[in-house]
């Protein structure tokens with residue numbers, strides 16, 4: 163599903179955020195991107211979401227090299243990826259309901275169907291009853307969960323999340339991660355950037371560790387089976 | 395990408411999709427109106443500027459329409475006045491008129507005897523007292539000959555022929571000022587076309603600029619929905635509708651402005667027309683013209699916002 167080959171990412175006026183990075187995540191897999199701050203976790207997710215383009219190397223998503231995706235086709239491509247952003251990226255002047263409904267509105271889903279799916283998604287992240295509130299009226303953790311509901315509401319085949327539990331307490335973090343796991347269990351490919359190693363341990367998640375733009379280790383918990391995640 | 399096992403989307407019903415499309419458009423249309431309403435002062439200013447810009451060509455257009463009506467109501471102005479020699483008696487004049495009426499290039503001949511002519515002249519000129527002082531009626535019998543062809547050239551040729559008649563003292567035709575008025579109206583008509591083109595461009599720029607500011611103010615929002623996979627068309631749509639409403643309201647405002655101006659003028663025009671014993675009255679904008687004005691406004695607004703959206707949306711590169 164996701165393959166990065168010899169990827170170099172150099173931001174204008176900076177050193178290499180990613181230097182000759184290789185990684186692979188098979189369809190239906192779930193993995194955690196870990197590493198210290200500035201290691202390049204967000205950069206990888208941005209390359210996958212076509213928010214950034216690699217300076218060198220290839221990013222292949224769902225069998226398609228992103229370098230071949232033209233500007234015009236980016237929106238359709240993004241609709242197949244659920245993205246959770248480190249800074250939530252919610253519309254400040256729209257209610258929780260409207261924010262979560264956005265992917266469905268963009269996809270042209272009907273009114274009633276939208277309402278049903280939004281309620282289900284909001285319920286899954288434990289925000290039932292807060293649909294009418296504005297993001298500013300919610301705690302940071304709650305805003306984060308609105309972002310998660312929005313990412314999953316259109317049931318995309320690929321889910322990428324940047325520090326989705328960064329602002330949540332341990333119990334809620336665990337619940338949210340279990341939610342991601344449930345999506346993964348029904349076939350969604352999931353890639354989560356997180357530095358909550360204890361939580362990843364507890365989830366027995368597969369780890370792709372980064373340091374200074376390199377993959378340093380692909381950690382495989384025994385329970386995850388023999389599949390390989392990490393440097394290819 | 396293969397769809398996940400869970401993604402059991404309901405089958406996309408075609409009719410539902412089409413309905414959804416229209417519902418979305420309707421929502422955007424109303425939503426855009428709501429946003430304009432959110433900032434009433436700024437929106438009103440934009441609408442007013444568009445209205446003023448559109449009112450100018452509309453007024454010029456009305457000037458042409460009314461000028462036409464005026465020259466049309468002055469049918470008699472193309473008539474040839476044949477002043478007969480003083481010694482010609484009314485009976486001889488009657489005979490001459492009879493002969494002239496036979497001619498194919500003459501539509502109508504009217505005889506004005508000296509008394510009638512004097513009375514007319516006194517009434518119209520305001521020189522009544524002075525003429526009274528003359529004691530004797532200085533006016534000859536006059537034939538008013540209406541040419542069959544109303545072109546100034548035909549009237550002029552006819553006047554030449556009538557001048558050559560032995561009974562004629564003077565054959566006079568008063569088409570010159572009509573020709574001038576026509577030429578003037580032609581210039582105004584061209585001015586209308588030019589002013590319309592220039593001010594239409596102005597409206598496009600005004601709306602474009604307003605929408606540009608709107609896009610800049612909503613940049614964060616646009617970035618977010620772009621990240622979620624909204625196409626440029628989806629993002630552009632509400633801005634297009636804003637432009638549409640601006641233009642539509644501007645066109646309506648222009649019609650109101652012109653009507654108000656007309657209303658203030660109509661009294662004065664009525665007085666003047668009364669003085670000249672004319673039934674001429676100012677023509678206002680017809681319903682069709684008002685609709686055209688509003689339609690033009692909406693179209694220009696749409697165009698302006700489309701250009702602004704196309705130009706500035708592209709800058710938000712994500």
Ligand SMILES: Nc1ncnc2c1ncn2[C@@H]1O[C@H](COP(=O)(O)OP(=O)(O)OP(=O)(O)O)[C@@H](O)[C@H]1O
Pocket residue numbers: 173174176178179197198199200201202203204205206248
């Ligand atoms: N837009 C940018 N312009 C310039 N440099 C950038 C930009 N974004 C990231 N970088 C640099 O790239 C490197 C990797 O950044 P990235 O955001 O991917 O790190 P991260 O692993 O997500 O860190 P964190 O855990 O703090 O979120 C950093 O050194 C950062 O300074």
Ligand SMILES: [Mg+2]
Pocket residue numbers: 203204205248324
């Ligand atoms: Mg980051």
